[in-house]
Each structure stands twice: as C-alpha cells, then as structure tokens.
Amino acid sequence: MEKREITFKEAIREALQEEMKRDESVIIMGIDVGVWGNLYGFTRGFVDTFGRDRVMDTPISEAAIAGCGCGAAASGLRPVIEIMYIDFISIAMDQIINHGAKWHQLSGGKVKVPMVLITNGGVGLRNSSQHSQSFENWFVNVPGLVTVMPSSPYDAKGLLKASIRDDNPVIFIYPKGVLNDKMAVPVEDYLIPLGVADVKRAGSDVSIVATGWMVDHALSAAQELNREGIECEVIDPRTLYPLDEESIARSVHKTGRCMVVTEAPAAGGWSGEVASVVMEHCFVSLKKPVLRLAGIRTGIPYDKDLERQVVPGVKDIIKGVKSLLG
Amino acid sequence: MSTHRPQGHAMAKGASPRSIFCEMLGRMGGPSNGTSGPMQWVDADHNFFCGSIVGSGSCYANGFALSLKRQKKGHICACFFGDGASSTGASHEGMNLASVWKLPLLFVCENNQYGQATPMKNYCNVDRLSQRAAGYGIPGVSVDGMDVMAVAEVAAEAIERIRNGNGPCLIEAVTYRFKGHYIGDPLNYRTKEEVERWQKKDPLIQCRKNLVENWGYTDAQLKAVEEEIAQQIARDEAWALEQPKPTLEYAISNVMVPVAGRKA
Numbered sequence: 001m002e003k004r005e006i007t008f009k010e011a012i013r014e015a016l017q018e019e020m021k022r023d024e025s026v027i028i029m030g031i032d033v034g035v036w037g038n039l040y041g042f043t044r045g046f047v048d049t050f051g052r053d054r055v056m057d058t059p060i061s062e063a064a065i066a067g068c069g070c071g072a073a074a075s076g077l078r079p080v081i082e083i084m085y086i087d088f089i090s091i092a093m094d095q096i097i098n099h100g101a102k103w104h105q106l107s108g109g110k111v112k113v114p115m116v117l118i119t120n121g122g123v124g125l126r127n128s129s130q131h132s133q134s135f136e137n138w139f140v141n142v143p144g145l146v147t148v149m150p151s152s153p154y155d156a157k158g159l160l161k162a163s164i165r166d167d168n169p170v171i172f173i174y175p176k177g178v179l180n181d182k183m184a185v186p187v188e189d190y191l192i193p194l195g196v197a198d199v200k201r202a203g204s205d206v207s208i209v210a211t212g213w214m215v216d217h218a219l220s221a222a223q224e225l226n227r228e229g230i231e232c233e234v235i236d237p238r239t240l241y242p243l244d245e246e247s248i249a250r251s252v253h254k255t256g257r258c259m260v261v262t263e264a265p266a267a268g269g270w271s272g273e274v275a276s277v278v279m280e281h282c283f284v285s286l287k288k289p290v291l292r293l294a295g296i297r298t299g300i301p302y303d304k305d306l307e308r309q310v311v312p313g314v315k316d317i318i319k320g321v322k323s324l325l326g
Numbered sequence: 327m328s329t330h331r332p333q334g335h336a337m338a339k340g341a342s343p344r345s346i347f348c349e350m351l352g353r354m355g356g357p358s359n360g361t362s363g364p365m366q367w368v369d370a371d372h373n374f375f376c377g378s379i380v381g382s383g384s385c386y387a388n389g390f391a392l393s394l395k396r397q398k399k400g401h402i403c404a405c406f407f408g409d410g411a412s413s414t415g416a417s418h419e420g421m422n423l424a425s426v427w428k429l430p431l432l433f434v435c436e437n438n439q440y441g442q443a444t445p446m447k448n449y450c451n452v453d454r455l456s457q458r459a460a461g462y463g464i465p466g467v468s469v470d471g472m473d474v475m476a477v478a479e480v481a482a483e484a485i486e487r488i489r490n491g492n493g494p495c496l497i498e499a500v501t502y503r504f505k506g507h508y509i510g511d512p513l514n515y516r517t518k519e520e521v522e523r524w525q526k527k528d529p530l531i532q533c534r535k536n537l538v539e540n541w542g543y544t545d546a547q548l549k550a551v552e553e554e555i556a557q558q559i560a561r562d563e564a565w566a567l568e569q570p571k572p573t574l575e576y577a578i579s580n581v582m583v584p585v586a587g588r589k590a
Contacts, residue, residue: 053396056427058423059419059422059423059426061419061422061423063385063415063416063419063420064385064388064416064419064420064422064423065423066385067382067384067385067386067387067388067389067416067419067420068385068386068388068389068392068423069389070386070389071385071386071387071388071389071390071391071392071393072389072390072392072393073389074375074386074389074390075389075390075393075394076393076397077389077392077393077396079389091415094379094382094416095382095385095386095416098377098379098382099377099379099382099386100386102366103368103375104580104581104582104583105361105579105580105581106358106361106362106366106367106368107357107358107368107369107370107580108357108358108359108370108580109579109580110368110370110371111368111370112583143581143582144581144582146582146585166583166585167583168582168583168585194585195585239585242585
C-alpha cells in the first residue's frame with residue numbers, strides 16, 4: 001500500500017474530500033467551513049470543488065446547525081456538521097441527544113440518522129477554559145450515539161471515513177494536541193472499523209489505555225520505560241462507545257496492571273467507565289487496582305505551560321507505571 | 327414537525343385514529359409501537375416528527391427542509407410550535423437559519439396565549455408573534471386560529487409562496503387552550519369567564535354554523551356525520567385497548583444501527 005507522510009489536519013481533509021467525492025449525499029455544514037475552509041484548513045478549497053450547496057457556511061447558531069444536521073440526516077443526506085469547539089456543543093445538546101439520538105428507536109428502526117458531528121476538544125493552543133475542555137463522557141452516556149476519538153493521522157482518516165459511512169449519529173472528537181502530528185498514511189481508500197481498539201505498542205508489564213493526545217504521551221513514556229526494561233502495552237480504544245472491551249480485557253489479563261490516561265478529569269469521566277469494565281472482566285488477573293491518570297479537576301488556564309500541566313504528561317505516565325509495578 | 331400535543335397534526339398528515347390511540351395508550355400498533363406515548367413519536371410512514379421539548383422543532387425542521395429543497399419536487403416542511411415555545415433560543419435560531427438559506431419551511435405558531443401557566447404578556451414584549459418575522463426578513467401574518475376557512479386561506483397563500491422558492495413564512499394562528507397544560511393543572515392563572523368566552527368561538531361550533539348557514543347543509547345531515555364519526559372513533563379506541571403493550575425486549579431494541587457487529 002502506497003503511503004506518504006501527512007499531518008493530522010491533512011488526514012482529516014483527505015477523509016472529507018474522499019467521502020464527498022465518493023457520495024453526493026455527503027455535505028458539510030458549519031461556521032466558516034466554506035469561506036475559511038475551517039479553522040485548520042480541513043475544507044480549504046472545498047467550495048470550488050463541491051460548491052456551496054454541499055459546503056455550507058452557517059450563522060453562529062449551534063442549535064440550528066446541529067438540528068439541521070439531524071433533520072438532514074433523517075431525510076436522506078449524510079451531513080458532516082462542525083461544532084468549532086466541543087465547549088460550544090452545550091448549545092446544541094438538545095438537538096443531538098433529545099432528538100437526533102432518539103429517532104432511530106422512536107421510529108422502530110425505520111429512520112436512520114447518519115450524521116457526523118466533528119468537533120475538537122482538549123488543550124494545546126492556549127484557548128483557555130471555555131475552548132479547551134473534554135466532554136466525551138457526555139456523549140458516551142447517551143443511548144443512540146457513537147463516540148470516536150482519533151489519536152493519529154492514520155486513525156483520523158480511517159475513522160472519519162468510517163464514521164461518515166456509518167448509519168448512526170457519530171460524535172467525532174479530535175484533540176488539539178495532535179493537529180500537527182505527521183505520519184505515513186495510505187493513499188488508497190481505507191476504513192478503520194468503529195468499535196475496534198488498536199494496540200499501538202505491545203508489552204507485557206502494564207496496559208495503558210489512552211485516548212487522543214494522551215496516546216502520544218503514552219508512547220513516549222513507553223519508549224523511555226523500555227530503556228529501563230519495562231514493557232508497556234499501549235491501547236488506543238479509538239471508539240469510546242461502543243468500547244472494544246475484549247481487546248482491553250485481553251491486554252489486562254496478560255499484564256495484570258492497568259492505567260487509563262485521559263485529558264478529561266476523572267470524576268464522572270469516561271476513564272471511570274474503562275476502570276469498571278476492566279474490574280468486571282479482569283478482576284482475577286489484576287495485581288493492583290486500575291490507576292486513572294486524568295486531568296486535574298479545574299478550569300483550563302490560559303498559559304502555555306500551565307495548560308499542559310493540568311493534563312497528564314509523559315512524566316506523569318512514567319511515574320504512574322512505576323507505581324503500578326512497585 | 328409537530329409539538330408535544332401532536333394528535334391533530336398527525337391525523338391531518340394521514341395517521342389513522344387507531345395508530346394514534348395505540349401510541350397514546352402505549353400499545354403496539356402506534357407509530358412508535360407504544361414506546362413514546364403522547365408526546366414524541368416518530369411516524370416514518372407519514373414523514374411526521376414531533377417532540378416534547380418545545381421550540382426544538384424549529385431547528386431540526388431546517389434539515390428536512392434542506393433535503394426537500396435539494397430534491398426540487400416542490401415539497402415543503404411545516405413546523406408547528408406554540409407561543410410559549412417561541413421564546414426558546416431554538417425557535418429563533420431555527421427561523422433565522424431558514425430565512426438565510428431560503429428553505430421551504432412554513433413556521434406555524436399556534437398561539438393559545440399561555441405558555442403553560444404564564445400569559446403571553448409576561449413573556450413576550452410584542453403584541454403579535456407574527457411581528458417577529460420581520461426580524462428574520464420573512465413574511466409574517468396573524469390569523470384568527472378559531473376560523474377554519476381563514477386559516478386555510480392564509481396557509482394556502484403562504485404554502486404557494488414557499489413552493490415557488492421564496493423562502494420561509496411565519497403564520498401566527500391565535501387560539502385558546504380550553505383545558506389545562508396537563509391533566510390535573512390547577513388552572514389558577516385564568517378565569518372561568520375567559521374560558522367560556524373562548525369556548526363560544528370553538529372552531530367546530532363555528533364551522534358547523536358556517537356549513538348550515540352558508541353551504542346548505544342541514545342540522546340532521548351534520549348530526550348523522552358526527553354520529554358516524556363518534557361510533558368509528560369508539561370502535562378505534564376499543565380496538566386499540568385490545569392491542570398488546572410492547573415487551574421489554576422490544577422497548578430496548580433499535581437503539582442503534584449495529585456498529586461493526588457490536589451490541590448497542
């Protein structure tokens with residue numbers, strides 16, 4: 001398979017472009033997706049290629065954007081709607097959770113809502129407390145929704161394509177911290193199945209379940225720990241719901257020690273969900289309780305260094321692994 | 327797109343009384359096979375959605391209207407909401423988006439003059455809700471919602487305008503809610519005299535009078551029709567009461583389209 005190095009941003013752009021070329025019912029709606037080509041250039045040039053009928057700039061109206069996406073999806077289109085920052089999604093929540101997420105069931109399975117809501121979360125660009133949060137747990141909690149979080153360019157492209165082709169409403173959250181990551185990505189069409197985790201690094205001593213930007217940190221930590229003879233297995237769930245419980249359980253049965261790493265704070269977060277799943281499946285194999293390494297429970301500060309300090313870093317992961325082995 | 331009180335709209339859109347009874351009574355045979363109940367069923371066979379979050383429909387109606395516009399068959403989407411609902415953010419965002427994108431969307435505000443227990447003057451700073459249309463640059467018209475012919479005329483004009491690609495319209499139909507917001511409502515926010523005054527304007531009473539005075543129908547003829555309908559409705563209700571309730575297994579099914587073979 002021919003591959004070339006592209007950034008995370010370019011991977012998202014390619015996924016959107018390929019799916020829009022492949023299927024005319026795929027349209028994009030959001031604030032400045034047309035004229036700006038999105039904040040990060042995801043849709044740069046798309047208006048010229050696909051026209052304003054398929055790349056639609058909206059007013060600043062998250063409820064209307066999300067609602068329009070749900071309604072369009074329920075009536076034959078496959079909309080990709082953008083909520084610029086996950087922090088704004090609260091304005092759109094009613095449309096997504098009370099309506100879009102429920103129509104398939106309320107129609108006895110007759111209505112499908114194949115909408116992808118793409119949004120960014122997490123720290124990394126000094127966007128401060130109202131533009132840097134992590135709310136994936138909100139969506140994992142809503143029956144009817146799929147929640148996806150890619151960590152790399154390869155995953156982003158394959159997952160976004162799969163999300164667009166999936167017939168459920170999918171919340172696709174990309175982390176700010178990985179936007180400029182570069183990686184070899186296939187030129188050919190490929191999909192990453194939803195609901196399937198990826199073992200990013202095999203190891204026998206500790207299972208690290210990490211999401212988004214934290215996957216990068218976990219891999220860096222694993223590399224450093226390797227020099228000390230400690231082998232970490234790094235698992236990226238990729239889809240947060242439905243969760244690939246089998247892959248995680250298989251890993252923890254092997255290692256007996258598990259750490260969950262998220263930008264999001266622990267209390268009420270998705271990391272607790274994983275810890276519960278591991279407890280349920282792997283109790284007999286666990287040598288220590290599951291360790292949750294999560295963001296500090298605070299508003300995200302503005303400063304470049306402070307914002308990184310309130311979420312887990314490589315040093316925190318190394319320390320956590322050693323505490324699990326001690 | 328209908329409201330939390332969707333029964334009349336549902337029938338107008340083609341749902342049978344039997345299916346509506348079934349849904350209201352929580353039985354199989356309703357559009358949601360009894361899992362919704364009165365306020366949020368989805369009748370896919372009749373392109374009919376409703377919901378119990380007032381005002382929300384104005385946003386998701388845009389999506390349906392967008393699909394219809396792209397299909398170029400001249401179809402339109404009608405979105406109903408109440409006067410209380412017109413205060414929500416969704417109501418404003420929805421009308422604004424539809425106006426900018428010139429979507430084939432008819433917004434119908436059924437103004438029964440009370441948002442639950444609050445009279446209109448306490449939550450709205452304009453006399454007529456149709457005035458708000460000007461804020462979105464779309465035509466807005468108020469009509470006596472108790473006058474069937476007047477509403478039909480205004481609606482026909484608006485629908486024609488929308489079908490011709492001129493973008494959305496807002497109709498405010500001024501009416502009254504005879505009963506409470508819910509069964510058990512203490513109704514301590516309005517007087518019996520006010521209710522009686524409006525009951526005299528009941529559209530069924532007015533319509534009946536019109537048919538006799540201006541269309542040549544006799545009282546006996548109309549009584550016969552009313553009796554036939556009453557008997558049919560009674561049969562439909564009895565039939566619905568015999569339908570089974572959904573099982574737990576059914577009620578928890580269809581949450582998601584299967585994802586890579588994983589359970590929902």
